[in-house]
Amino acid sequence: MQYxxxxxxxxxxGFQLLYTFIPLFFSKVKVLNRDLPEKSxxxxxxxxxxxxxxxxxxxAAEGIHYSNYEVIIINDGSKDQTxxxxxxxxxxxxxDREADHKLTYAAIKGIYxxxxxxxxxxxxxxxxxxxxxxxxxxxxxxxxxxxxxDADSMLEINSLSYVNQYFHDEEVIALGGTVKIVQGAxxxxxxxxxxxxxxxxxxxxxISYIHGFYVRKLTQSAFNSIVVISGAFGAFYKNILIEVNxxxxxxxxxxxxxxxxxxxxxxxxxxxxxVYAPEAVCYTECPENLTNFYKQRIRWQKAFVDCIxxxxxxxxxxxxxxxSIFFAIDGFVLGTLTAFTTLFYLIQTIFLGTNLMSALIxxxxxxxxxxxQILVSLHLCKKFGSNYSWKDYIHMFIFSQIELLTYRNxxxxxxxxxxxxxxxNDEGWxxxxxxxxxxxx
Numbered sequence: 001m002q003y004x005x006x007x008x009x010x011x012x013x014g015f016q017l018l019y020t021f022i023p024l025f026f027s028k029v030k031v032l033n034r035d036l037p038e039k040s041x042x043x044x045x046x047x048x049x050x051x052x053x054x055x056x057x058x059x060a061a062e063g064i065h066y067s068n069y070e071v072i073i074i075n076d077g078s079k080d081q082t083x084x085x086x087x088x089x090x091x092x093x094x095x096d097r098e099a100d101h102k103l104t105y106a107a108i109k110g111i112y113x114x115x116x117x118x119x120x121x122x123x124x125x126x127x128x129x130x131x132x133x134x135x136x137x138x139x140x141x142x143x144x145x146x147x148x149x150d151a152d153s154m155l156e157i158n159s160l161s162y163v164n165q166y167f168h169d170e171e172v173i174a175l176g177g178t179v180k181i182v183q184g185a186x187x188x189x190x191x192x193x194x195x196x197x198x199x200x201x202x203x204x205x206x207i208s209y210i211h212g213f214y215v216r217k218l219t220q221s222a223f224n225s226i227v228v229i230s231g232a233f234g235a236f237y238k239n240i241l242i243e244v245n246x247x248x249x250x251x252x253x254x255x256x257x258x259x260x261x262x263x264x265x266x267x268x269x270x271x272x273x274x275v276y277a278p279e280a281v282c283y284t285e286c287p288e289n290l291t292n293f294y295k296q297r298i299r300w301q302k303a304f305v306d307c308i309x310x311x312x313x314x315x316x317x318x319x320x321x322x323x324s325i326f327f328a329i330d331g332f333v334l335g336t337l338t339a340f341t342t343l344f345y346l347i348q349t350i351f352l353g354t355n356l357m358s359a360l361i362x363x364x365x366x367x368x369x370x371x372x373q374i375l376v377s378l379h380l381c382k383k384f385g386s387n388y389s390w391k392d393y394i395h396m397f398i399f400s401q402i403e404l405l406t407y408r409n410x411x412x413x414x415x416x417x418x419x420x421x422x423x424x425n426d427e428g429w430x431x432x433x434x435x436x437x438x439x440x441x
Contacts (some may be wrong), residue, residue, distance in 0.1 A: 008110075011333070012338070014026060015329070017218050018219055019215050020215075020369070022298075023214060023377075025379060027278070029279065029384060030279050032165065036165055036168055039068065039145055040068050040144050041143050041144075041146075042071075042086055042147065042238070043071045043072065043147045044138065045151050046133035046150075046151065047073055047074060047082055047151040048130070049077065049078045050078070050151040051082045051191070053151055053152040053285065054073070054083070054085060054089070056154055058089060059154075060283075061120070064386045065158055066164070066434060068336050070121060070142065070143065071117075071231075072120075072137045073120070074122075074133040074137045075125065076133040078128070087112075090112075090122065091114060091116045093114075094110060094111070096113050097121065097142075099140045100139050101139065102243070103135040103246040104246075108125045108127055109124045109125055113282075115207060116358070129249050130247075131248055131253040134148055134247045134253065135247055136299055138246055145167060145237060145238065146238045146241060147233070148234045148235075148254075150231060154282060156281040156283070157234075162280035166280070167235070171271065171273045172272070172274075172275055173237060173273065174234065174235065174258075174261055175234070175276065176217065176274075176275075176276050177276075177280035178233075178280065179232045179233050179282055179283075180209060180281060180282070180300075181285075182283035182284060183202050184198055185408040192283075194389075194392075195392060196388060196395050196399075200403075203396075203399055203403075203404050204306050207374070207400050210378065212251060214278065214381055215373055215376060215377045215380070218276055218278065220334055221275050224397065225322035225323045227259070227273045227323065227326050229256055229258045229274065232282065233282040234255075244257070244260040244263075244264050251299050251303045251305075252302070252303015252306060255303055255307050259307060259311050259392070262319050263389060264325065265320075266320060266363045267318065277384070279384060297411065299418075300418070301418025301419060301421075302418050302422040305418070306416045306422060307353035312328070326370040331428075367401070370401070371400075374401075378396060389429070
């Protein structure tokens with residue numbers, strides 16, 4: 001166990017060097033080119049019990065600077081007033097649109113078109129889960145490109161223009177945008193102002209998202225090895241989603257579809273790319289209390305364990321070397337296995353008094369690397385258009401060092417619990433309560 005700890009520490013430091021220097025020196029901001037022809041885009045919004053949040057999503061979608069797009073909201077048998085709210089907001093009428101019947105999903109009750117918002121459609125279907133809802137949306141979409149968007153997510157006005165620009169690169173087969181926390185963001189004079197405010201658990205997630213996207217996603221994108229395109233904001237060619245048989249019903253449909261596309265590329269010897277588009281932004285509401293934070297992170301860990309069990313035996317043969325390394329080593333070994341070994345190592349150090357010097361050296365190294373990466377991520381955050389004040393950036397850096405010893409340790413615990421709870425065989429939406437009070441429209 002101790003030797004594994006030492007080896008994993010060396011590997012960990014190697015990955016941290018990549019995550020520090022690759023995004024810092026190899027990231028470039030795209031200048032928006034509005035002269036490019038607009039590809040057709042369908043924005044799919046699966047909704048289950050989203051009566052409180054769906055208005056924000058609709059309002060944001062209506063303000064987008066793009067013309068060749070449609071929004072398809074899929075009501076997945078909600079038990080609250082989601083469909084009634086949609087009808088009230090959109091003034092729905094029966095549509096003559098029909099599904100392609102190329103994917104499998106729970107039966108559709110009806111397809112509706114808004115009288116007041118010509119580019120918005122609503123699919124009302126029996127409950128089948130998030131992946132099932134996305135498959136219904138794909139089957140009914142009329143566009144070449146499909147975007148998956150959470151019901152509590154709000155697209156920034158230029159987001160689709162950037163998606164369009166990236167897809168004009170013939171090598172791009174799918175992409176993930178930047179997901180930002182909406183708490184603390186507000187629109188003034190047409191410009192979104194971001195502030196680092198709120199509870200500690202919200203601030204922790206702001207830091208986590210900034211680091212996760214601007215450091216980790218940029219690095220993985222540089223190696224064409226993105227392991228997960230976030231379900232909160234991902235874009236795909238519709239025909240590719242059909243080819244891989246759509247989304248699989250699982251607790252983590254976003255990581256699963258990403259790996260399925262990588263597998264499809266390798267099998268068909270396609271020289272294509274899955275990229276991260278930092279300029280394409282959406283805002284989402286994050287959990288505001290420990291109960292909902294716990295639910296969300298447990299679901300994420302269960303999703304990862306699910307994909308590990310399914311894809312582990314295929315890694316060396318059916319995935320590229322880069323995907324295999326980032327998924328197996330950085331994701332599983334460093335993200336899951338080391339949660340257990342670190343706990344064991346800490347217990348041994350505290351109760352037996354052994355490994356004190358090596359534990360101290362490791363702690364100092366982790367603190368130093370964390371500080372360096374946070375500085376890099378905050379620099380990139382500003383570079384890619386965020387407008388936090390300098391005071392906020394300083395506050396964010398200081399908070400990130402405190403967070404390393406508090407909320408970060410909570411994540412260690414949740415990784416362990418989530419791994420065990422995967423075997424509970426609990427499926428479904430993994431619903432996290434949202435207040436629906438935050439909006440940038």
